[in-house]
Amino acid sequence: MSGDKRHGNSRNAMRIGMVFLSFVILLIAAAVWNLRSGSVSIPVRDIVRILSGNGDPESTAYSVIRKIRLPRIVLSAVLGGALSLSGFLIQTFFRNPIAGPFVLGISSGAKMFLAVTTIAVSGLFVDMPVSATVAASFVGSILSLLIVILFTGRVRNMSSLLVIGMMISYICSAVTDLLINFANDSDIINLTHWSMGSFSAASWQSARISAFIVIPAFFTVLAFSKQMEAYSLGEGYAMSLGVDIKGLRVLLVLLTGVLSASVAAFAGPISFVGIAVPHICRMILKSEKPILMIPASFLCGSVFCMLCDLAARMLFSPTELSISTVTSAVGAPIVIWLMLTRRNRNGR
Amino acid sequence: MADKLKTDASRISTESLAVGYGGEPLIRDIALSAEKGEIITLIGPNGSGKTTILRTIARQLAPLFGTVFIEGRNMKALSGREIAREMAVVLTERIRPDLMTCYEFVSAGRYPYTGRFGLLTDRDREEVERALKLVNAYEISDRYVSEISDGQYQRILIARAVCQEPDIIVLDEPTSFLDIKHKKELLEILSSMAKQKGVAVLMSLHEIDLAERISDRIVCVKGDRIAAYGAPDEIFAGSTISDLYGIDPGSYDSLLGKLELSAPKGNIRCFVIGGNGTGIPFYRELQKKNYAFAAGILMPNDIDVSVASSLAARVVCTEPFMPATDGQREEAERLIDISEVVVIAGCPKGEYNAVNSVLEQYAISKGKTVVRSLSGLREVL
CATH class of the missing domain: 3.40.50.300 (P-loop containing nucleotide triphosphate hydrolases)
Structure with a gap:
């Protein structure tokens, strides 16, 4: 009997190992595909040479790879992972499978704050500096998230909290629209561009800053996976195990805010990745254990965003689509499909 | 301390x-x-x-x-x-x-x-x-x-x-x-x-x-x-x-740890001659039909009493391990007099409950509807 159990465990461990291995292989494949594809197609042989430092620094291929495609790949991988991870966090927090980082009005809050800031500082700068955009959307996301959390204590029913999040989202949109009436055209273009979402503004600087925020956040989340697992079994139960629920809540909120705010800041509110990818991971892993889900969501989110960015660049080349166009078109059907299969399983 | x-x-x-x-x-x-x-x-x-x-x-x-x-x-x-x-x-x-x-x-x-x-x-x-x-x-x-x-x-x-x-x-x-x-x-x-x-x-x-x-x-x-x-x-x-x-x-x-429903209200219309558990299904049936009844003559430690005391309007009991007195028999007869139906649950008679044979004869002689089975009881209710 006990031998059977061990066998089952090791088989499971092997499957999980295979899942992670395939994620890594897919990540590399997506990176290579992204590097070689574009308005200038570059053979893999040249890519290897350029990356290993043997290329001709004066050639077009060299600067396309090193200055344009590579930072963009890094940025989409980091932010895709961040978005998916923050989706997983918010789903854990609300115990709601369809919650996403932007469903609760986080992106609308970011947009509103960005609009306020853009208009307020438009006299000072010709172009909004990256740091100001990051700061504005970060503060906006945290503010709207805090408002949602404020209601968390008051409502016991989590679905009404979701409705509150949507309403906050509408209020923020209304304020944003109001502000747009008084804004310069150039500011509006900036805002519209932001809200469509794109990795096209990628640079080594933005890739570095986002990695600097996202990677520590990732490891912090990982360090609290045990507490999150206990939390997912019920707040009362987690408390009885000695989990500091209040502290954990604040931490979850902060990390979600940091992760989704950096996405909003560097690439705009990319839709559906945060909802769909954690689901895909659950189905593939056949587990909800945070210790597995955290790295899996991150990796899967990276791959997903890299492939979607590739599609955004290539599908109607030379016209570049916004990233949300692709993620929604791919993500929404996946969510529907997952919901249907989920229902079947629970329906018994 | x-x-x-x-x-x-x-x-x-x-x-x-x-x-x-x-x-x-x-x-x-x-x-x-x-x-x-x-x-x-x-x-x-x-x-x-x-x-x-x-x-x-x-x-x-x-x-x-x-x-x-x-x-x-x-x-x-x-x-x-x-x-x-x-x-x-x-x-x-x-x-x-x-x-x-x-x-x-x-x-x-x-x-x-x-x-x-x-x-x-x-x-x-x-x-x-x-x-x-x-x-x-x-x-x-x-x-x-x-x-x-x-x-x-x-x-x-x-x-x-x-x-x-x-x-x-x-x-x-x-x-x-x-x-x-x-x-x-x-x-x-x-x-x-x-x-x-x-x-x-x-x-x-x-x-x-x-x-x-x-x-x-x-x-x-x-x-x-x-x-x-x-x-x-x-x-x-x-x-x-x-x-x-x-x-x-x-x-x-509390002795048997069981919960009984409340006794039917109204005038007594039935008398159950039970004992040793034989009366219990009749008591339950009468309760469900909301038919007020009396039960007897039982010894206080009889299993019937545990249910009858909750469901019957009146239970005639002897002293523990004692045969019925004349007073108890007369009370039972009075209860039979006012009843329309008398149930003979079929408890075996012995030294202590010989009085119940007397009650059965009394009910028959008074021309009461005598019932000996649950299906019989359901027919007359």
């Missing part, structure tokens, strides 16, 4: 504890203690605050006043991990994760023993497997928690608490959702944990009959105080139970 010593020896105890929500005390002056191997059960009407007390002891609600002691130490001074190693909690919070196997679910109970990332050691796995086997759930280890029945889920919850290796286990209505077989099984598991491992069990139960059988001490929760606290024989003597639940005295038979 003696009191202090007692507190130190207790696995868990409370001192002038007040519990409630939002600063409003619901119940005050709670002083309970569970020694090693003791089972303490909270009973009381719905909404009386049993769960509130348990949640406070389980540290999910802050006490409004007073102290909870675990192994003689103030709970406030203990870390969450220390408490979790001493006390396991099974409350009514019912969250079933979608994609978690029973094995994974139960292994959450190892939380206070595992490291930063919650990885299980061989010893942890042994405990999880032992707990699963204890509740007869080893076969469903690999099934998802979302796919098992309520009864299986309840057992998984117990297994999760068991593998926490607690000295104290706190449970809120652990038998709800279970059928009779599983109720019995569950209480036997708790009982053996208490007796063999010395675990102190503190729980609330809806089934007062089960509470009486399993508990070492019973706590009656009603109003803003503990209404009664003591050994089951003390609690179930007299009218404590009827007072607690606000039901008619006599509806609850």
